[in-house]
Amino acid sequence: MKWKNQLTGMKPYQPGRSIDEVKKMYNLEKIDKLASNENPFGCSPKVQEFLDNQTINYALYPDGYAGNLRQALAKVVGVEETQLLFGNGSDEIIMMISRALLQPGVNTVMATPTFPQYRHNAVIDGAEVREVQLVNGNHDLQGMLDQIDINTAVVWLCSPNNPTGTLIEQDKLDEFIEKMPKDVLVVLDEAYFEYITAPSYRSSIELIEKHENVIVLRTFSKAYGLAGFRIGYAVAQEELINRLDPVREPFNNTSNSQAVAFIALQDPSFIETCRIQNEAGKKQFADFATQNRLHMYPTQGNFVLIEVKVDSDLAFENLVKKGFIIRSGNALGTPGYIRVTIGTAQQNKEFLQRLTEVLRDAEVLA
Numbered sequence: 393m394k395w396k397n398q399l400t401g402m403k404p405y406q407p408g409r410s411i412d413e414v415k416k417m418y419n420l421e422k423i424d425k426l427a428s429n430e431n432p433f434g435c436s437p438k439v440q441e442f443l444d445n446q447t448i449n450y451a452l453y454p455d456g457y458a459g460n461l462r463q464a465l466a467k468v469v470g471v472e473e474t475q476l477l478f479g480n481g482s483d484e485i486i487m488m489i490s491r492a493l494l495q496p497g498v499n500t501v502m503a504t505p506t507f508p509q510y511r512h513n514a515v516i517d518g519a520e521v522r523e524v525q526l527v528n529g530n531h532d533l534q535g536m537l538d539q540i541d542i543n544t545a546v547v548w549l550c551s552p553n554n555p556t557g558t559l560i561e562q563d564k565l566d567e568f569i570e571k572m573p574k575d576v577l578v579v580l581d582e583a584y585f586e587y588i589t590a591p592s593y594r595s596s597i598e599l600i601e602k603h604e605n606v607i608v609l610r611t612f613s614k615a616y617g618l619a620g621f622r623i624g625y626a627v628a629q630e631e632l633i634n635r636l637d638p639v640r641e642p643f644n645n646t647s648n649s650q651a652v653a654f655i656a657l658q659d660p661s662f663i664e665t666c667r668i669q670n671e672a673g674k675k676q677f678a679d680f681a682t683q684n685r686l687h688m689y690p691t692q693g694n695f696v697l698i699e700v701k702v703d704s705d706l707a708f709e710n711l712v713k714k715g716f717i718i719r720s721g722n723a724l725g726t727p728g729y730i731r732v733t734i735g736t737a738q739q740n741k742e743f744l745q746r747l748t749e750v751l752r753d754a755e756v757l758a
């Protein structure tokens with residue numbers, strides 16, 4: 393068959409190991425998954441209550457316009473309904489952007505390491521990928537600007553960046569976008585937006601009002617605790633959303649996902665509580681890193697990238713045996729580090745005990 397050339401040798405996305413898989417492999421009773429930045433507190437209890445009592449007719453197609461959710465979200469975000477686009481997770485919006493703008497002959501610029509789906513989609517669509525190494529875990533915005541030329545179609549920014557957790561400084565971001573040619577789309581992926589606590593952060597919705605070529609991606613998968621429902625969204629000026637919308641499949645969000653996201657928006661205090669708990673969890677990790685002289689990137693997300701001073705895969709295997717699934721830095725382009733989702737206070741405490749044991753066995757810690 394006539395497969396696209398660029399698919400040769402491509403592998404499907406490798407998710408973090410699942411709880412069931414690890415339970416079976418190591419014959420363990422209790423597993424904590426801190427691998428994929430899911431919310432350790434689950435989702436709003438209001439969502440659970442809704443699910444227990446809901447009466448959706450699944451014989452009917454979902455609302456392709458996601459009208460109810462759109463109306464509610466537009467109010468929360470502070471934009472017009474026409475400025476939103478929904479995806480089956482923000483993953484799908486990344487695919488839509490790629491499909492709409494990337495093709496052979498154009499290039500796309502991104503940091504490395506960063507969220508792998510930008511690259512993955514760009515390769516499938518045949519665009520040249522220009523990756524610019526992070527500097528101290530931060531986007532090298534000048535380096536990225538230097539890569540822009542007449543054939544650049546899309547620039548990807550991830551802030552907070554996955555896997556480092558680092559936030560792009562506001563002033564530098566403003567300046568970067570000012571300098572960007574108007575015919576280059578700037579994608580600002582804010583999957584961890586709800587966790588940001590940096591006082592310098594200003595809502596990127598302001599950037600959208602100012603710039604016709606900026607699109608912001610957010611999701612219900614992380615802080616809202618609804619990863620299993622697959623729902624994410626984009627915010628941009630109406631004209632941009634209208635150009636992108638034809639790429640979307642007509643019923644890309646299920647009735648269920650729209651309904652639970654709608655309910656979740658009614659409970660901002662759940663998000664607030666999670667943000668506060670996450671802040672406390674960050675401190676547990678930061679204290680551990682300081683005490684043990686292990687480097688940890690300053691994170692504005694619900695995960696940390698922390699140095700282990702041993703082979704990351706080895707640390708990963710030994711932690712799995714102790715019941716904790718995390719991500720090895722080897723798979724993320726950050727060898728010598730592991731990425732750990734910040735859990736509940738109890739999970740963090742137990743995890744850091746297990747990590748201490750692993751690092752003592754490896755003679756990294758005394």
Ligand SMILES: *Cc1c(COP(=O)(O)O)cnc(C)c1O
Pocket residue numbers: 429480481482483484507550553554581583610611612613619622623624
């Ligand atoms: C988790 C994540 C996503 C994907 O989120 P979905 O909405 O579940 O598809 C996108 N970008 C970044 C940076 C992420 O970490």
